[in-house]
Amino acid sequence: MAKAKLLAVRDYMDVEMLEYDIPEPMEDGLVIKVEAAAICGSDIGTMHMKDYPREFSGNIGHEFCGRVVSMGPKASERVRCYNGELKVGDRIAVYPWITCGHCHGCLKHGEGVCGACENGFIYGGDEMQINEYLNHDPSKYPHFKGGFGEYVHIFANTYVWKIPDDMPSKIAALLDPCAVAMRAVEQAVTPLCGLHEGISTTTHAVVVGPGPIGIMTGMILKRMGVEQLVLTGRNDNKLKRAQELCGADVVVNVRDMTLEERVEKITEITGGGGDVVINCASAPESSIEAMMMTAFLGTYVEVGNAASWTHEPKLTLNLPDVIYGKNIHVTSVVANTSKTFDRAFRLLTKWKEIPFEKMITHEFHRLEDFIPTVAHGHDEDYIKGVLTFED
Ligand SMILES: [Zn+2]
Numbered sequence: 001m002a003k004a005k006l007l008a009v010r011d012y013m014d015v016e017m018l019e020y021d022i023p024e025p026m027e028d029g030l031v032i033k034v035e036a037a038a039i040c041g042s043d044i045g046t047m048h049m050k051d052y053p054r055e056f057s058g059n060i061g062h063e064f065c066g067r068v069v070s071m072g073p074k075a076s077e078r079v080r081c082y083n084g085e086l087k088v089g090d091r092i093a094v095y096p097w098i099t100c101g102h103c104h105g106c107l108k109h110g111e112g113v114c115g116a117c118e119n120g121f122i123y124g125g126d127e128m129q130i131n132e133y134l135n136h137d138p139s140k141y142p143h144f145k146g147g148f149g150e151y152v153h154i155f156a157n158t159y160v161w162k163i164p165d166d167m168p169s170k171i172a173a174l175l176d177p178c179a180v181a182m183r184a185v186e187q188a189v190t191p192l193c194g195l196h197e198g199i200s201t202t203t204h205a206v207v208v209g210p211g212p213i214g215i216m217t218g219m220i221l222k223r224m225g226v227e228q229l230v231l232t233g234r235n236d237n238k239l240k241r242a243q244e245l246c247g248a249d250v251v252v253n254v255r256d257m258t259l260e261e262r263v264e265k266i267t268e269i270t271g272g273g274g275d276v277v278i279n280c281a282s283a284p285e286s287s288i289e290a291m292m293m294t295a296f297l298g299t300y301v302e303v304g305n306a307a308s309w310t311h312e313p314k315l316t317l318n319l320p321d322v323i324y325g326k327n328i329h330v331t332s333v334v335a336n337t338s339k340t341f342d343r344a345f346r347l348l349t350k351w352k353e354i355p356f357e358k359m360i361t362h363e364f365h366r367l368e369d370f371i372p373t374v375a376h377g378h379d380e381d382y383i384k385g386v387l388t389f390e391d
């Protein structure tokens, strides 16, 4: 039987290359040959966790796409494709979460809502053990359960999209971060009470953090027609490049400013604060100042600190002043849905108009180059590292 390789995380900045038989699909699943897999900020976080007790080396990679090479007899009924019937040879992009559909969270919030399901599984996650098959133990069949491998077994109840022929696989591999940005923006879209909250053509929006999620958030806000987009960061070169990609009207380097100066500067530029402030920085202390930059009746969305596991921030915020006094709406992006992913996927199909491709600054072609690429994760010129397999 033919064998193939996958990467599993062993320890701090340490992976091992494992080899297993290319799996036969389960009756209700299918197998893809990976074409592209992107490195997520959370993968970089996982790789940097020191002294993290691991029982075994786990599958890694949740931002990936590939070509269907085999299908179980019930796969087309049980794998949920948004745009047509699946067949061998199709390239597909994948929503990396599978929910159970019958726990309290699924029944209350709907199936496919990640973060809500008590038994939720993510491809390439962190040592989950949901059942015999849905786990991150590569020694267990079907072995290939993360994007950083030559194959991935796609299980029943996974949501997928067929990739149009002219769309590069590396663009499709950006689906997950694009959907995070989409959900961040969409939470501010809801006209909460009709007092000119939400997003309109007169919105002044602020995005904190010029990383991949910040850039995509900016791209979406601009496409939705906000009047002003302000982007803040701590590095001139990163800000300049992010501005080129997302079309921010103003960029502000806040590195050498105090908290008060930052809030004052953004309040001045936006004419009273951001109607929508989306914090995509991975620095817990940024949350306070970003909330303070939010305008009266504005919306604050917390995105970037989802992976700040290693921080134990002790933050002080004048709650009555910042939230009550300005009636701001505070939310985050922990839950997401396949429906938001669908809107993100459709945006990615506009890749000829929107420069998603330029976000891929570190493309590599071998699994062996995963760690060297992760090591560049904090470089000035790094936005997104993507593995593409060349035939
Ligand atoms: Zn991700």
Ligand SMILES: [Zn+2]
Pocket: 099, 100, 101, 102, 103, 104, 105, 106, 107, 116, 117, 118, 119, 120
């Ligand atoms: Zn559930």
